[in-house]
Structure formats: structure tokens, C-alpha cells
Amino acid sequence: MLTIHHLGKSQSERIIWLCEELGLPxxxxxxxRDTVTMLAPPELARLHPLGAAPVITEGELVLAESGAIMQYLLARHDNQGLALAPTDPAFADYLYWLNFANGNLQPNMGRSMLLRKLDLATDNPVLAAQNGRLGRVLDLVEIRLGSNDYLAGSAFSAADIMLVFSLTTMRIxxxxxxxxxxRILAYLQRIGARAAYQRAMHRGDPGMVPMLT
Incomplete structure (x- = not known):
């Protein structure tokens, strides 16, 4: 049986959501999280040296990194067409946005979060530059959703599952x-209406209201 090791309020919500979309047991x-540091507990380090979530286990398999887990599960269990085929006209867009979340948006948010903790002056040039980068990244998502209902095009895909955490739970x-x-806000309403998303958020973080507005 597949086990998802889920840290509350973390990127591991992606894996729960994917399994709910696929109907995968x-x-x-x-x-x-530690209530003071907000870091993961030491139990996760006993599964994987980095001590972070998500991690999945299945028999002898131990796999970390949300992107790797997504691709693994899609390759083995995708019965919904959530991973676009190379023959699909939107395949390149799908690949771009699938990798955009952890390759661009989430790292920019991580840098912004660390800089805020330094309590720098608002006119600090490093802070200003990073705010500008994050703004451009969000602008790009907004532009994309101006001509497409979903990131890869007209249809929901795994690229959406990868990105939504950064637009919602990361805001904690x-x-x-x-x-x-x-346009991002309208997109999040479409996401929030999905039954699989609702089930995933309820199972992963019961009592937390998804940040869709």
C-alpha cells in the first residue's frame, strides 16, 4: 500500500491531491510542525536524510521531492490524462508549468520569506530587487491565465496540482x-470547486480553510 508521509501545511498536500484526482488508494x-520553529519533526529524518515532506513509501520504495513523486505516480497510475502526452499540442506548455512551481515560483517565495525575516528597511536594494522578481513571476501566471483556464491550456493537469500550493497554503x-x-483568483475558485481538491485538503489539513481568495 502506498503511504504518503504528510507534514501539515506543506507541499506534501500536492501528493494527497494527486492521489485523490487519480482515485489511487x-x-x-x-x-x-514544531510549534516554535515551524520545522518538521525529527521523525521525518528517519525516513529521508533531508527530514522534509513529502515522502512516499511503498514496499521497499522510499521517495522524496514532490516533483519526483508526482512524476513517479503519474507514470504508473495516470488514468485521467493529468500528464500530457508528447503528442499533445500543449505538451511543451505542460512541461514548462509543471516545472515552473518548484523551479521559479516557490524558490522566489522562499527567498522573499527569508528576507522578510531579516526585517530590512523597505528601501533596501536587495529586498526591492527580490520583490520585483516575485512580482514578475506572479504577473506571468496572471498573464497565462488570461488566455487559458488552466496552466497547460483548456484542461486541468498535473501542472496545476504542482502550482496551487504556492498560491494558497504558502501564504501562511x-x-x-x-x-x-x-485571473489568478478566478482560477483558484475553479480549483476550489474540484471535489478531489476538497477531499485532499480535508484529509491533509482538517480544519484549515484553503486560501483561495
């Missing part, structure tokens, strides 16, 4: 407003 092992750690981005 799984067991869920919850881990809670890096508060920011999406009010300048009406």
Missing part, C-alpha cells in the same frame, strides 16, 4: 495579497 501518515508563511491578480 493510499494511507496517510500525518506529521506536525509568506503573507501576500492576490487582489492585483483577478
Amino acid at each position: 493510499y494511507q496517510l501518515q500525518h506529521y506536525q 508563511f509568506l503573507p501576500y495579497t492576490l487582489s492585483p491578480y483577478p
Whole structure:
């Protein structure tokens, strides 16, 4: 049986959501953050040296990194067409946005979060430059959603599952407003209406209201 090792309020929500979309049976092992540091508990380090989530186990398999887990599960279990085929006209767009979340958006948010913790002056040039980079990244998502209902095109795909965490739960750690981005907000309403997303969020973080506005 597949087991998802899920750290509350983390990128591992992606894997729960993917399994719900695929109708894939799984067991869920919850881990809670340290209430002071907000870091993962040491139990996760006993599964993987980095001590971070998500991790999946299945028999002898131990696999970390949300992108790798997504590709592994899609390659073995994709019965919904969530991974676009190389023959699909939108295949290149799918690959770009599938990798955009952890290759661009999430790292920019991580840098912004660390800089905020330094309590720099608002006119600090490093802070200003990073704010500009993050703004350009969000602008790109907004532009993309102006001509497409979903990131890869007209159809929902795994690229959406990868990206949504950064637009929602990540705002617990890096508060920011999406009010300048009406297309992103409309997109999040489409995501929030998906039954699989609702089930995943309820199972992964019961009691947490998804940040869709």
C-alpha cells in the first residue's frame, strides 16, 4: 500500500491531491510542525536524510521531492490524462508549468520569506530587487491565465496540482495579497470547486480553510 508521509501545511498536500484526482488508494501518515520553529519533526529524518515532506513509501520504495513523486505516480497510475502526452499540442506548455512551481515560483517565495525575516528597511536594494522578481513571476501566471483556464491550456493537469500550493497554503508563511491578480483568483475558485481538491485538503489539513481568495 502506498503511504504518503504528510507534514501539515506543506507541499506534501500536492501528493494527497494527486492521489485523490487519480482515485489511487493510499494511507496517510500525518506529521506536525514544531510549534516554535515551524520545522518538521525529527521523525521525518528517519525516513529521508533531508527530514522534509513529502515522502512516499511503498514496499521497499522510499521517495522524496514532490516533483519526483508526482512524476513517479503519474507514470504508473495516470488514468485521467493529468500528464500530457508528447503528442499533445500543449505538451511543451505542460512541461514548462509543471516545472515552473518548484523551479521559479516557490524558490522566489522562499527567498522573499527569508528576507522578510531579516526585517530590512523597505528601501533596501536587495529586498526591492527580490520583490520585483516575485512580482514578475506572479504577473506571468496572471498573464497565462488570461488566455487559458488552466496552466497547460483548456484542461486541468498535473501542472496545476504542482502550482496551487504556492498560491494558497504558502501564504501562511509568506503573507501576500492576490487582489492585483483577478485571473489568478478566478482560477483558484475553479480549483476550489474540484471535489478531489476538497477531499485532499480535508484529509491533509482538517480544519484549515484553503486560501483561495
